[in-house]
Amino acid sequence: MDDLRYVSRYLRGYRLHLLVAALLIFVETIAELVIPFLMARIVDVGITSGDLSLVLATGRQMVAVAVLAGVCGFAYSRFSAAAAMGFGANLREAEYAHLQDYSFSNLDEFDSSSLVTRLTTDITVIQNAFVMGIRPLLRSPVMLVAGLVLACTMSARLALVFFAVLPFLAVALALIVRHVAPLYAVLQGVMDRLNETLQEDLVAIRAIKAYVREGHVADRFEQVNAALADTATHTFGGAVLNMPVFQTAMAIANVGLLWFGGQMVASGEIGVGTLTGFMSYVLLIMNSLNMISSVFLLLARAITSVGRVCEVLCEEPGMDPNPSGAKELADGSVEFRDVSFKYNPAAERNVLEHVTLRFAPGSTVGILGGTGSGKSSLVQLVPRLYDATEGTVMVGGRDVRDYDVHALRAGVGMVLQKNVLFSGTVRDNLRWGNPDATDEEILRACRLACVDEFLDRIGGLDADLGHGGGNVSGGQKQRLCIARTLLSHPKVMVFDDSTSAVDTATDARIRAGLAQVRDMTKVIIAQRVSSVRDSDQIVILDDGHVHATGTHEELLASDPIYQELYYSQTATQEDTHGAE
């Protein structure tokens, strides 16, 4: 209920539509209830007494009431559709906007495929329930109560026959709803799994072909697909039982009514018109019961989806973006004061443990360490992609939490390990760094990042990069990403292993280019010692701890890890040169 109340706020702008739709249904329902009465009058009074003018006059009234019901039904469908689609659009927009406020830690909580389902399928389920559910939800209780009252008024004895069948129908329908409702939550979960598998397989399709794993992923997909088919069969198989149960009850009630009703007509206790009118009301009552159970099934599914949408909407952003915080970084200094960090508060071990470091503004800092030693985790704390669990991270002499997070991220450029480019031209992509950049500025950034070496070959700034930047190589992509970040003129720039795919000579040229940008602090995570040896400071991380810091000469003279890295890599290079 709380979830329903929560999402109802997204009806804004469509409450009037909903109200008008409800009124139209009410009028339509009343009109339909009047028709059997008019019919009974024609048969019992008009035809029995041979009064043709009464038959015609009542017939005209019946037509007018039927037209009124039709018009109301038609107008209702317009208003309810507008309300449902508008509500769905509001919900999707709210989910999407809230996702933009998610921190990286929030995004760790949800699978991206599940988020896609929650923004698409779940909203469609809610919209469908809205369009198809409101009408029976509003009509059926009115029909049920009014039908019962009117049927009893027509013939209390006949109503007894009908009341004997009613409880069986009600219990059978209630059992179906109870059995099927929880299955919808399972169904949506399996749907998530199918989307997840599909997304992973499509993203990794090249790797799958390269490793000849088509058979393996096909088997995996088949399993999830079969699980979805099984769950859906079980769920919808239970839901459609509604219909045969209803029809059986209807047939039994009809036989009983005709049997007893026929005897009552024969004995003159009631007229034929009353019997036919009564049977029309029975049909209305049974129909409304059937509708109520269908609506419950529809709502059960929609409530599961509402819950899933609410999980996205109610997820507290993992960090306060502090929009009223400082807007400018005084300089590019970075400081870690006794910083410890773990991704999940429930995790036993910290990923970073008591890290204390200081990078002077404009300096170049190299970070080395084995895989999983915490290099990426450390630098992600600088632009607040995550917040430190303990201790303080300072940029430009202030705690990072004191900045408006957007201003902080504009001041701390980051070239991530996994580079992402978008469809569009080179110019479009580079302007992500600075939407106002002129072509001269773009070309300067291209020179610094050594993009100029291949820019003309791919077609200049107007070259189309294709979907996800698929038209350029891994090394070219990395250089374009560096140029893109340079264009935003950050005070601190972090390179998270972002030249791993370029050759050593190009790597050196990029570093020479970056050295020209003097007022920017450069933090370079690298696997190669050659990428960081000229840095003002080199930090060696080991299992989340700062193992050593110093210049190349200092570390080479004193640190065993650095010595091992350096000599193993120079030996490899010499071997390679020797082999050449």
Ligand SMILES: Nc1ncnc2c1ncn2[C@@H]1O[C@H](COP(=O)(O)OP(=O)(O)OP(=O)(O)O)[C@@H](O)[C@H]1O
């Ligand atoms: N999003 C995440 N959620 C939970 N744990 C994570 C997450 N990202 C990284 N880790 C864990 O944190 C530890 C440090 O990872 P990190 O990526 O910082 O290492 P790294 O030194 O950059 O490694 P590499 O050189 O392989 O990129 C690893 O044990 C890793 O499993």
